[in-house]
Structure formats: C-alpha cells, structure tokens
Amino acid sequence: MNLTNAWNILKDNGYKETSKRNQILELFANDERYLTARDLLDVMQKDYPSMSYDTVYRNLATFVSLGILEETELSGERHFRMQCESDHHHHHFICMDCGKIKEIPVCPMDMVGAALPAYEIANHKFEIYGKCPECK
Amino acid sequence: MNLTNAWNILKDNGYKETSKRNQILELFANDERYLTARDLLDVMQKDYPSMSYDTVYRNLATFVSLGILEETELSGERHFRMQCESDHHHHHFICMDCGKIKEIPVCPMDMVGAALPAYEIANHKFEIYGKCPECK
DNA sequence: TTCTAATTAATAATGATTACGATTTACCTT
DNA sequence: AAGGTAAATCGTAATCATTATTAATTAGAA
Incomplete structure (x- = not known):
C-alpha cells in the first residue's frame, strides 16, 4: 500500500483530502514498524501542535476499516502499520x-x-x- | 490444572492460603471460558462485597506467573483461564x-x-x- | 496467644481510548 | 469566485482497564 493507493481508496469512499490525513499516511508509508496512536501524535504535533487524539484515533479507525492500515495488539496497546502490498495471505x-x-x-x-x-x-x-x- | 495442583504450586512458592484466592481459583476451575478481571470481580463481590480490583489483578498476575492461569487479549481486554492440562504444546x-x-x-x-x-x-x-x- | 510478613481494602492515579459541543475546512454548487 | 453544507478537526472532558499507595487486616509461624 502506498500513498496514491490510499488516497484512491479514501476518495472512492467520499473522504476528503486534508493535510493531517496526508501526513498521517506519509508517516506510515515511510515506516515499516507498528506505531501506536501516541507515536503518531508525538510526531504530528511537531507540525500541528494542536493535533488532538480525536483526530488521530478517528483517522486510524477509518484507515483500518478501509483496509489501508492493519492493526495488532502488542503488550496491551493497539499498534498500526501500512497494509502490506502482498496480494497473498500471510x-x-x-x-x-x-x-x-x-x-x-x-x-x-x-x-x-x-x-x-x-x-x-x-x-x-x-x-x-x-x-x-x-x-x- | 485443578484446585489441588494450583494450591500445591502456590504453597511451594510460599503463598498463603486465603479464602479469596481459593474462590478465584474455584471460579476458574469451574469455567472453561476466558474471563476478564471485571467478570471475576462481579462474581466475587456477591460473596465479598468489599473485594477490590487490586486483589483481583494482583492474584491474576501471581497465578499467571506461576503457570496456573493462561492469558490472552480479546477485543482489547486481558482475559484469563485455567492453564490447560495437556502436557503437549497446543x-x-x-x-x-x-x-x-x-x-x-x-x-x-x-x-x-x-x-x-x-x-x-x-x-x-x-x-x-x-x-x-x-x-x- | 502473639508476632510478623503477606494480603487485602479503599481509594486515587495513570494511561489508553472514546465522546462531544464548538469551530474550522474541503469541496460542491451557483 | 462566493456561499452553503457536511465533514473534519479542536479542545476538553469522560470513560474504561489497569496500576499504585497507604493503612488495616489476616494467615501462619514461633
């Protein structure tokens, strides 16, 4: 999954293009690790100091529901990463x-x-x- | 794992026999499902209205560390059940x-x-x- | 029975997540 | 390009699970 794919999916489903959304997606596109909501917020707040948890969690939920991100539970916390490109189940x-x-x-x-x-x-x-x- | 086994392990490790502990273990011995800390507390409080979360979590942690209970994460919550009898990994x-x-x-x-x-x-x-x- | 350390109660603190009213923004329509 | 509208965001508070703290209680040994 890359940025272009992600935006295609979002647009197809009627989601608007915002700079916050774009930066969240860019972060995931450039990091192969699993990130927590807090990880995201910490980075995002460098550019958008007023960024709120609501925005982070709402977008994470959207991305997961559209298959843009995948999610797992590591040591009691939800972690997210870009959905793999692989077309085969793994x-x-x-x-x-x-x-x-x-x-x-x-x-x-x-x-x-x-x-x-x-x-x-x-x-x-x-x-x-x-x-x-x-x-x- | 049954009550007797559990108590043997506890005694071997210097843990005292208390009625709360015994009832927690009885609950798990009689329920093959995974239970949350809240599930436990709700049942326990019928007999011990003053039972606190601290007691529940402390004992759950003890039991898991001694291999009496096993733990998994289901829909964001920790769940516990009696360790399986099976001697083989499964x-x-x-x-x-x-x-x-x-x-x-x-x-x-x-x-x-x-x-x-x-x-x-x-x-x-x-x-x-x-x-x-x-x-x- | 008495003593002591382990256990528990009561409650507060923490950390992740969700919720909500007010404000702002993307983008469609004119 | 301006205005309208629903979506998105902010700021903040609420909620939920879990952990921590301190004082009181209790199990088990002496």
Whole structure:
C-alpha cells in the first residue's frame, strides 16, 4: 500500500483530502514498524501542535476499516502499520527490539481447517515475536 | 490444572492460603471460558462485597506467573483461564459467542522455524476465532 | 496467644481510548 | 469566485482497564 493507493481508496469512499490525513499516511508509508496512536501524535504535533487524539484515533479507525492500515495488539496497546502490498495471505514476524516486521509466507490455517469440521471459522491470528538478525 | 495442583504450586512458592484466592481459583476451575478481571470481580463481590480490583489483578498476575492461569487479549481486554492440562504444546479455537475453547493439537511453528533461520524466536501466538458447533 | 510478613481494602492515579459541543475546512454548487 | 453544507478537526472532558499507595487486616509461624 502506498500513498496514491490510499488516497484512491479514501476518495472512492467520499473522504476528503486534508493535510493531517496526508501526513498521517506519509508517516506510515515511510515506516515499516507498528506505531501506536501516541507515536503518531508525538510526531504530528511537531507540525500541528494542536493535533488532538480525536483526530488521530478517528483517522486510524477509518484507515483500518478501509483496509489501508492493519492493526495488532502488542503488550496491551493497539499498534498500526501500512497494509502490506502482498496480494497473498500471510503473517508476520515482529522484532521486539526494533519493531521491524518480516512476512511469513505460510498460513497455519491450511493445515487446521480440516481439524475443525463443525466449527465456523471467522478469523485467526498468527504472529511470531523475537529478535531480527540485526538486533540479535 | 485443578484446585489441588494450583494450591500445591502456590504453597511451594510460599503463598498463603486465603479464602479469596481459593474462590478465584474455584471460579476458574469451574469455567472453561476466558474471563476478564471485571467478570471475576462481579462474581466475587456477591460473596465479598468489599473485594477490590487490586486483589483481583494482583492474584491474576501471581497465578499467571506461576503457570496456573493462561492469558490472552480479546477485543482489547486481558482475559484469563485455567492453564490447560495437556502436557503437549497446543493452541486454541475460541468461540466468540459462548467463549468456550477447543484445543488445536497442531502448532504452526513446526513448519515455520526453518523459514526464519537468522531470527531469534522468543514466542508466538496462534488463535482461531469463530463459532463452535453449539453456537452455529 | 502473639508476632510478623503477606494480603487485602479503599481509594486515587495513570494511561489508553472514546465522546462531544464548538469551530474550522474541503469541496460542491451557483 | 462566493456561499452553503457536511465533514473534519479542536479542545476538553469522560470513560474504561489497569496500576499504585497507604493503612488495616489476616494467615501462619514461633
């Protein structure tokens, strides 16, 4: 996902182009790590000192609902990052030191679906945590 | 994990036997679902109206650190349940309706470890969410 | 029974997230 | 280009889960 794609999606869904929105998206486009709402606000307030949490959270929710950002829970806090480009379903290794992620091309559901015949599977979560080669 | 096991672990680690602790453990022993701190407090306060959050959270932390309870994050809240009896590593299907869980005997890490040679893997999370046969 | 450290109660503080009325802004229409 | 309108934002307060603090209580040992 890049800036152009993101704006196309936003425009298609009737969202207006604002400088705040654009800067939030730029931050995500230039950072492969997961960021918290506070991370965002801290950076944004350098350019927009009056930026409020409401704006941050509202836009994060919008972006996630449109598939522009993806979200996960790390140590009790919601973290966000740009949705991956990959067209195939995949999961993530997350470095607990630098926060960088690596795509894991396999999905355990391939094996598991058959083991739960009578169950209705809505979604699943698979994440690996540790240290990337650079941080090790 | 049952009450007797739990108390053995607690005693071995020098924790005292209190009626609150016992009732918390009884609640978990009789409920296979994941419970929040608030769930616990609501039930406990029927017998101990003055029960405080401090007591709930402190004991939950103790139980988790001793391996008596296991913990997961569901829709932004910490949830707890009795540690499974199973001696082999496994994961869970969680019913989003009734909260019941089912053990999934396979672990995706078997396949994945080799795909991340230079990475130091600390831990992982794999959970499946949906509806169990009864709730479907 | 008495003593002492562990445990708990009562309450306040913290931190993340959500909510809301007032104001401002993007952008459509004229 | 000016005006209108709904969306977006600000400023701030409320809410919710969780953690911290201090004083009082209690379990278990001496």
